[in-house]
Structures are given as C-alpha cells and as structure tokens.
Amino acid sequence: MDHRESDEVVESxxxxxxxxxxxxxxxSFFDDEEMGIxxxxxxxxxxxxxxxxxxxxxxxxxxxxxxxxxxENDIYKEDxxxxxxxxxxxxxxLKWTFAxxxxxxxxxxxxxxxxxxxxxxxxxxxxTSNLMLKHRYHEAFALFAGCNASLAAAASALCAYLxxxxxxxxxxxxxxxxxxIDAHPILAPSTLxxxxxxxxxxxxxxxxxxxxxxxxxxxxxxxxxxGQGGSRKYQLTWTWLRYFKNDRDRRDLITCGAAAGVAAxxxxxxxxxxxxxxxxxxxxxxxLLWRTFFTxxxxxxxxxxxxxxxxxxxxxxxxxxxxxxxxxxxxxSAYGTPDLIAVVLLGIIGGVLGSLYNFLIDKTxxxxxxxxxxxxxxxxxxxxxISLLTSCCSYGLPWLVKCTPCPPDIxxxxxxxxxxxxxxxxxxxxxxxxxxxxxxxxxxxxxIRNLFSGGTNNEFNISTLIIFFAGVxxxxxxxxxxxxxxxxxxxxxxAGASYGRLVGTLLGPISKLxxxxxxxxxxxxxxxxxxxxxxxVCVILLELTNDLMILPxxxxxxxxxxxxxxxxxxxxxxxxxxxxxxxxxxxxxxxxMRNLKAGDVVSGPLITLAGVEKVGNIVHALKWTGHxxxxxxxxxxxxxxxxxxxxxxxxxxxxxxKGKGFTKERVSTGAADVLRRFxxxxxxxxxxxxxxxxxxxxxxxxxxxxxxxxxPIVNRSPYTVKETMSLAKAAVLFRELGLxxxxxxxxxxxxxxxxxxxxxxxxxxxxxxxRFPHFKNH
Numbered sequence: 001m002d003h004r005e006s007d008e009v010v011e012s013x014x015x016x017x018x019x020x021x022x023x024x025x026x027x028s029f030f031d032d033e034e035m036g037i038x039x040x041x042x043x044x045x046x047x048x049x050x051x052x053x054x055x056x057x058x059x060x061x062x063x064x065x066x067x068x069x070x071x072e073n074d075i076y077k078e079d080x081x082x083x084x085x086x087x088x089x090x091x092x093x094l095k096w097t098f099a100x101x102x103x104x105x106x107x108x109x110x111x112x113x114x115x116x117x118x119x120x121x122x123x124x125x126x127x128t129s130n131l132m133l134k135h136r137y138h139e140a141f142a143l144f145a146g147c148n149a150s151l152a153a154a155a156s157a158l159c160a161y162l163x164x165x166x167x168x169x170x171x172x173x174x175x176x177x178x179x180x181i182d183a184h185p186i187l188a189p190s191t192l193x194x195x196x197x198x199x200x201x202x203x204x205x206x207x208x209x210x211x212x213x214x215x216x217x218x219x220x221x222x223x224x225x226x227g228q229g230g231s232r233k234y235q236l237t238w239t240w241l242r243y244f245k246n247d248r249d250r251r252d253l254i255t256c257g258a259a260a261g262v263a264a265x266x267x268x269x270x271x272x273x274x275x276x277x278x279x280x281x282x283x284x285x286x287x288l289l290w291r292t293f294f295t296x297x298x299x300x301x302x303x304x305x306x307x308x309x310x311x312x313x314x315x316x317x318x319x320x321x322x323x324x325x326x327x328x329x330x331x332x333s334a335y336g337t338p339d340l341i342a343v344v345l346l347g348i349i350g351g352v353l354g355s356l357y358n359f360l361i362d363k364t365x366x367x368x369x370x371x372x373x374x375x376x377x378x379x380x381x382x383x384x385x386i387s388l389l390t391s392c393c394s395y396g397l398p399w400l401v402k403c404t405p406c407p408p409d410i411x412x413x414x415x416x417x418x419x420x421x422x423x424x425x426x427x428x429x430x431x432x433x434x435x436x437x438x439x440x441x442x443x444x445x446x447x448i449r450n451l452f453s454g455g456t457n458n459e460f461n462i463s464t465l466i467i468f469f470a471g472v473x474x475x476x477x478x479x480x481x482x483x484x485x486x487x488x489x490x491x492x493x494x495a496g497a498s499y500g501r502l503v504g505t506l507l508g509p510i511s512k513l514x515x516x517x518x519x520x521x522x523x524x525x526x527x528x529x530x531x532x533x534x535x536x537v538c539v540i541l542l543e544l545t546n547d548l549m550i551l552p553x554x555x556x557x558x559x560x561x562x563x564x565x566x567x568x569x570x571x572x573x574x575x576x577x578x579x580x581x582x583x584x585x586x587x588x589x590x591x592x593m594r595n596l597k598a599g600d601v602v603s604g605p606l607i608t609l610a611g612v613e614k615v616g617n618i619v620h621a622l623k624w625t626g627h628x629x630x631x632x633x634x635x636x637x638x639x640x641x642x643x644x645x646x647x648x649x650x651x652x653x654x655x656x657x658k659g660k661g662f663t664k665e666r667v668s669t670g671a672a673d674v675l676r677r678f679x680x681x682x683x684x685x686x687x688x689x690x691x692x693x694x695x696x697x698x699x700x701x702x703x704x705x706x707x708x709x710x711x712p713i714v715n716r717s718p719y720t721v722k723e724t725m726s727l728a729k730a731a732v733l734f735r736e737l738g739l740x741x742x743x744x745x746x747x748x749x750x751x752x753x754x755x756x757x758x759x760x761x762x763x764x765x766x767x768x769x770x771r772f773p774h775f776k777n778h
Contacts, residue, residue: 052761054183054581056173057191058372058379058483059164061183063582065628065760066247067685068180068283068738069719071649074671074712079680091243095252098226098244099291102256103298105226106219110264110299111306113200113211115315120151120204121443122317128441132427145391149384151205155198155484156383160376163194168480169487170195170217171280171573174258176582177220178251179282180738180760187224187254195221195485202484203444205387206394208475210444210490216261216280217485223257224250245684248738252288255281259292260299262540265489267303269296271540278536279573282585283738338510340556346503346518346525347557350496351564353473354529357492358565358572360477362579368481379483386482393471398437401464403428436464439498440471444490448523451497452545454516462505469498488530488572496526520545521557528561532571583764585735589728590765592775598730598744599723601768602756608633611645611711612666616704618653622694629741631754632714638668644753646714647741652683654692656713657699662706671712683713720745723755731763 054063070076124147131140159167165185173186185191199214227250228241244250258280263272273292277284309315371382406414406423415425415433426437439447439460453459476491500522504515511518520541527537538554569575577584607621611634621630630653632645659677663669685691720743721730734742742758761767769776 052581052583054176054181056183056185056580057163057165057170058159058167059185061165061185063181063183065740066177066180066182066251067628067649067740068248068251069715069740070248071652071715072717073646073652073715075674075678075680075683078671078675094241094243095249095291096294098223098253099256099295100298101226102219102223102253103260103295104302105222106215106257106260106264106295107299107302109196109218109222110215110261111303113196113215115310116200117203117211118443119316120200121206124148124204124206125441126317141391141395144395145388148205148387148391151201152207152383152387152484153380155201155205156380156482158194158198158201159483159485160379163188163190164483165191166194166198166214166217166485167483168485169213170220170485171213171487172576172580172582174217174220174254175280175573176577176580176584178255178258178280179582179584180740181582181584182247187221189221189225192218192221192225199485202486206390207387207482207484207486208390208444208472208479208491208494209484209486209488210265210493211485211487212262212265212489213487214485215265215487216258216275219257219259219261219264220254221257223253223260227253242681242684245681245686247685251283252291255288256292256295260295262536263296263299264303266540266544267300268540268543269293269300271536271543272296272299274536274539275533279531279533282587282735335512338507339513342503342507342511342513342518343521343553343557344560346500346521347528347560348564349499349503350522350525350527350529350557350561351567352529353495353499354492354526354531354561355565355568357473357477357495357526357530358569358575361480361572362575364477365481365579372483383482383484386479390475390479393475394440397467397471398424398426398434398440400467401434401436401461403432404435404461406431406433407459435460436467439464439468444494448490448493448497451494451501451519452516452523454514457508457515458505459515460501460505462502465498465502465505469495469502472498489527492526492530493523496523498522500525517550517553520550521553524554525557525561528558529565530572532562532565532574534558534562583760585731585760585763587735589731590768592772593728593731593763593768594726595775596727596768596772597723598721598725598727598742598758599755601727601762601771602723602744602758606631606752606754606756608754609648609710610635611638611714612668612707612709614666614704615657615662615699615706615708618657618708619694619697619699619704622650622653629757631743631757632710633753642753644720644743644745645711646716647718647743648710648714651685651691652713653710654694654697655682656708656710657697658692660699660703662703662708664706666707667709668711669709673709674712718743721758722747727763727768730758734758734760734763 052063053060055061056063124144127147128140128144131137131143163185165173165183165188173183177186195214195218199211199218202209203211227244244253255276259272259276261272262275263269266272273289273296276292277289281288368382371378414423414431415428416423416438423433424437424441425432426434426441428434438450442450451460472491472494476488476495479491480486480488497519501515501519503522504511504513504518507518508515524537524541528534531537538551538558541554542548542551565571570578607625608631609618609621611632628650629647630650632648633642634645635642655678656674661669661673661677718741719733719737719739721733723744724747730742733739740759744755744758745753746755
C-alpha cells in the first residue's frame with residue numbers, strides 16, 4: 001500500500017470520493033459466515049483507495065485523522081512572538097470560561113432531560129393506572145403500548161431523518177474522537193439536538209436503555225459547539241474565539257464535556273472526571289485534570305440547585321428527581337467469611353454474564369445491519385417493533401406472579417398509590433402488592449431505586465427476580481442497536497441489581513449483608529464484566545449511594561468481574577469501537593510489532609514537494625491523492641544537498657494556493673511575503689466540514705506554470721524515526737504524542753532524505769497482518 005493511500009485515516013472531503021463510491025463502500029459488509037467477533041462491520045478497503053469509512057451512530061460516514069501536533073512553521077513562530085501578555089491571559093481565561101459554560105450547559109440539559117422524562121413517563125403511568133383501577137385492562141394496555149410506540153417512533157424518526165449519528169450511546173464515537181479520529185456528524189449541532197430530544201422520547205417510551213451514555217455524547221457536542229472558534233457564516237468571529245481554531249484545544253474541551261456528561265447523568269462529579277480519564281481520553285495531563293474537575297463541580301452545583309427547587313413541587317411529576325441517587329445506609333459493622341465468599345461469587349457471575357452480554361450485543365448488531373441497509377422506514381419500524389415487545393413484557397409478565405401480602409412493619413405506603421414506589425397494586429386485593437409490577441411498571445430509575453432499597457429483605461420473590469433478570473437481560477440486548485439514542489449503563493445496572501438481589505435472597509440465611517447491598521454489588525459486578533472499568537465505576541457507585549462503608553466490597557467485586565471478563569473478550573466500548581471500523585490506536589503495541597521495523601510497513605512511490613514548487617505540481621498532487629501531508633525536500637541550489645525541510649499540510653497548501661502569491665521565477669520569497677498577504681489564523685484549523693476546498697481554487701493555465709514558496713508554511717520540526725526502529729516503539733511514540741504523520745528517514749545518508757510516512761492506518765492490525773500474514777499465528 002502506498003504510504004499516501006494510508007495517509008490519514010481518510011481524506012474523503014478532498015480525496016474525491018463520489019457519492020456512488022460511498023454507497024458501494026457502505027454496502028460492502030461482511031457476510032455473517034465471514035465475520036468473527038473481532039471483525040469490523042465494514043470491510044476495510046484494499047488496493048488504491050483514498051478514503052476509509054466507519055459506522056457513526058447508525059450511518060456510514062467518512063473519517064479522517066485530527067492534527068494534534070503543533071505545526072512549527074515560520075507563520076506559527078511569528079504569531080507567538082508577536083503575542084502580547086494580555087493576549088496570553090485572554091487565552092488562559094477563555095479556557096476556564098469555556099469549562100464553566102460547558103458545565104452550566106451540560107447541567108441544564110441533564111436536569112431538563114430528566115424533568116421531561118419524569119413528567120412524560122409519569123403522565124403515561126398515571127393514565128394506565130387509572131384505567132386498570134377501573135378494570136379496563138385491554139384499554140390500559142392499548143394506551144400503554146400506543147404511548148410507548150408513538151414515543152419510540154418519534155425518537156427513531158428524529159435519528160433516522162435528522163441525525164443518524166445520534167443513534168446509540170455515542171461513547172464509542174467520543175472515545176474515537178479523543179483518540180484522534182474525526183467524522184463531521186459526530187459532534188454536529190444536529191447530532192446534539194437529536195441526542196437530547198431523541199433520548200427524552202426513547203427513555204420515556206419505556207425502552208430498556210439509559211440516558212447516561214447519550215449524556216456523555218451530549219456534553220461532548222456542547223463542548224465542540226463552544227470550541228468551534230466562531231462562525232463566519234453567522235458573524236460570530238470574535239477575536240478571542242480564534243485561539244481555539246486547533247484540534248488540541250478542542251480535544252481538551254471535549255474531554256471536559258464527556259466528564260460533564262457523566263456528572264450530569266449520575267450526579268457524580270468525581271466519577272465524571274475519572275470516567276474521562278479511564279475510559280474516554282487517550283491523552284491526559286494535570287492541567288486538563290483541573291479543568292475537568294472544575295467543569296464537573298459546576299455541573300454538580302447546577303443539578304443540586306434545580307433539584308432543591310423542584311422539592312417544593314414546582315416541577316410537575318418530577319418525583320425524586322429522576323437523577324438516580326440512593327442512600328443505602330448499610331452500616332456494615334462487621335462481615336465474615338461467608339460474606340466475602342458471596343462477594344467473590346458475585347464478581348465471577350458478573351464477569352461471565354458480562355462477557356456473554358458483550359458477545360450477544362456484538363452478534364445482535366451484526367444482524368441489525370440488514371435492517372439498517374434497507375433505509376429509514378425500516379429503522380423506524382424496527383424501533384416500533386422493539387417498543388411493542390417491551391410493552392408486552394412490561395405489561396404482561398406481572399400477570400404471571402402472585403400477589404404478595406404487604407409487610408406488617410413497613411413504613412412506606414403499601415400498596416403504592418400513584419406512578420412510582422416499591423409496592424405496585426396491579427390487580428391485587430387490599431394490603432397486597434405485585435412485586436414484578438413494581439419493577440416493570442416503573443421508570444428504569446425507580447426500578448433501580450426499588451432494587452437497591454435497604455431494609456426490604458424478602459420484598460421480591462425469587463421467581464420475580466429470575467423473570468425480571470431474564471427479561472431485562474434479553475431486552476437490553478435487543479434494544480441496543482435500534483435507531484434511537486440509547487445507553488448501556490441503566491440496562492446493565494438493572495440486570496446486575498436483579499441477579500445481585502437474587503443471590504442475596506438465596507444466601508440470606510448465611511450472610512449478614514442486606515439484600516439491597518447485594519443488589520448494588522451485583523450491579524457493580526455486571527458493570528465491571530461488561531465495561532471493564534474499575535476506578536470510575538467504583539467512585540460513581542459510591543457517589544450514588546453515599547456510603548463509604550461498602551468501598552472494600554465494591555473494589556473487590558469490580559476487580560474480580562473485570563479479570564474474569566477479560567478472559568473472554570474486550571469491554572463493550574472497546575468492542576464497539578472495533579466493530580464500527582474506527583482505526584483506534586491502543587496504548588500498547590501488539591507483540592508481533594517487535595519483529596518488524598518502521599521501514600517494513602511503508603512503501604512507495606513517495607511523492608515529495610520542493611521548497612519552491614511549481615503550482616501545477618502541487619495542484620496535481622492534491623487532485624490525484626487524498627493525503628493530508630507531503631514531505632518537502634530541498635535540493636540544490638536551495639541547499640548543499642537533498643535534505644528534508646519538513647512537512648506541508650494539505651489545508652495549508654490550499655490556503656496558500658488560494659492567495660495566489662506566485663512568482664514566474666523559481667525563487668524563495670521568504671516568510672515576510674506570506675505574513676504580509678495572510679493573517680496567521682487563515683492557516684488555523686477550520687470547523688468540521690469547512691475550510692478551503694480544492695474545487696474552490698481558480699487557477700488558470702498560466703498560473704499553473706508559475707512557482708510558489710512553500711517553506712514559510714512547512715512544519716520545520718516534524719517527528720522522525722529511522723527506518724530501523726522497531727515498529728512497536730514507533731507505534732507507542734505515534735500514540736503518546738498524538739501524531740498524524742511520522743516521517744521515516746533512512747539509516748544512512750546518501751539517498752532520498754525520507755523513506756516514507758507512517759500514519760494511523762499503517763499501525764492497524766488489518767494492514768500489518770495483510771502484508772505479513774505469517775504473524776497471524778503468533
């Protein structure tokens with residue numbers, strides 16, 4: 001593969017991919033027989049291609065790499081030399097201002113999303129309950145299923161028509177972006193809009209899904225919108241905003257947004273910071289830690305303020321706030337060997353069931369691709385069908401269990417009157433309740449609250465917990481993958497809490513631990529078994545329960561479940577990143593890379609540009625290749641011998657050509673001429689989908705024969721490695737520095753000063769094992 005064929009994950013926006021080509025790419029899915037658990041949904045392109053694609057949300061989109069490296073050319077150096085102290089202060093102040101605004105906006109979105117869900121779902125439950133009290137059961141089911149189907153259709157239509165990228169949780173897409181992979185729809189304003197309202201409709205429809213994953217994506221979208229550096233289209237080009245026209249600062253803002261999303265979803269500010277550090281971000285530093293901490297603290301203040309306001313009854317059916325917060329107050333004074341054995345057992349169960357859950361989700365999504373290929377109407381019908389299935393289970397399964405007498409010493413009302421509570425009446429005589437209806441005919445947050453409730457031993461029968469676990473486990477699998485914003489946290493917590501409480505009920509005679517605590521530990525074990533996160537999940541659960549006494553148990557169960565799960569497959573988000581086709585750079589190199597050199601995976605012919613190059617040659621290189629960077633090599637008389645001057649980015653070349661600072665003779669005009677004709681921010685990174693396009697250039701035949709000096713825009717200090725360097729070392733260097741290009745230079749001088757360029761795709765296992773298949777068995 002030519003190094004420029006793999007140059008940048010893709011360069012589709014300028015690489016000349018026609019719509020017909022994209023459709024053919026999108027249809028090249030693997031057949032089921034050909035696909036393994038680790039294969040992506042899209043077949044990687046082979047041969048002479050200039051673009052790659054990935055599944056973003058529910059649609060196939062072109063992707064490209066991000067430029068995290070500082071381009072140290074003459075223009076950049078002059079710009080920094082000319083900056084005054086007050087401009088540097090403005091830049092620093094604006095970073096903290098954006099962190100504040102991200103926290104405020106994400107907190108507000110999180111609160112009002114919960115407010116909308118609680119009121120819509122609460123109104124639906126009240127109407128259904130009133131009809132059931134009048135013994136109009138068929139009408140109650142018709143109303144219940146009709147409301148759910150309508151809400152599901154609305155959520156799916158928003159996703160399918162307005163922003164397909166908003167489907168799913170969005171965490172794999174955010175994780176890929178923070179690893180250096182960009183696609184225009186990932187953080188677009190339309191995606192933000194659909195993510196918010198689609199999530200409200202989807203959760204209100206009673207699906208077994210959560211809003212926690214979508215909140216991470218929502219926070220990232222808000223941060224991206226603030227960090228676009230202004231908009232010339234809408235006359236929002238304040239001078240201060242131009243400082244953020246680069247991928248490095250946007251990456252930091254989006255990391256803050258992802259942390260804010262978790263903080264808003266769980267009311268867990270510290271958990272949000274640790275989630276961004278452990279799961280989302282690929283690069284981290286202490287300054288970013290402070291800003292994410294500040295952002296999540298702002299989210300916590302906003303949520304607490306509004307929830308306190310709602311306690312006075314000003315928020316309709318908001319109830320306990322919808323933002324799941326539990327107070328177990330377990331007061332564990334001592335625990336013995338049977339308790340530790342029970343915790344270890346929960347960890348093993350969570351690891352096994354979690355890895356099976358990941359496997360089944362993988363298989364289900366590969367089947368759903370057939371529906372997604374058939375167009376928008378089938379996506380909506382698919383969502384409505386899953387909604388009807390969920391409604392039948394939620395309304396029908398409680399008929400299978402017997403009524404249970406209310407506990408005599410209970411403090412809460414039994415049976416519950418209204419839309420929520422532990423003790424649902426559901427056709428039972430006075431002083432009796434239906435324990436399965438208390439779980440199914442509730443919002444997901446209230447169902448979790450019921451399972452986690454302490455001091456309620458024997459509230460749920462063993463048969464009830466088995467039915468609920470089986471229903472939630474299966475519904476969570478078939479629901480994830482429909483064209484609505486959907487998170488995995490809530491389904492995983494529900495399933496884990498149900499089997500945790502089941503284990504607690506079975507071990508009640510020998511264990512001193514409360515059944516509510518068993519439910520929490522079961523949820524922790526299933527989270528560890530599916531997502532393979534430890535520290536962040538541990539802190540999130542501690543912030544949710546407000547009980548430090550359970551810390552040793554939570555730590556132990558997470559470590560065991562993660563270890564057991566890792567024996568079978570990867571975490572669900574890592575698996576999704578791979579399945580969607582994102583070329584994700586892992587933190588470690590594969591073992592077989594130590595047997596290869598950097599020069600082994602680059603190949604020619606290599607296209608280079610001269611320091612003073614003919615305009616026609618540049619246009620030809622840009623037109624017939626889809627690559628982002630070109631090595632610039634000086635030759636005599638501009639240098640004593642052939643030498644690598646640096647790297648010129650395509651975006652900078654386009655800006656330079658549009659300015660038409662051409663000369664008839666091949667002479668160097670110097671940086672002063674470029675600085676006189678351009679502002680340094682003309683070369684800054686444009687917003688997603690923007691920037692100068694090759695088609696916009698108006699260059700006639702006479703100008704094609706003229707020359708242009710490239711040296712002022714050339715990155716004079718690109719990262720280079722010798723061709724004999726271990727590919728494993730090169731991969732670690734590439735990932736740790738957040739590079740887009742890594743120049744490979746010869747071991748000894750005398751020939752060409754550059755052998756080739758390593759890009760992200762050159763480190764992908766598919767590419768390497770395709771060229772060296774004998775390493776597949778290693």
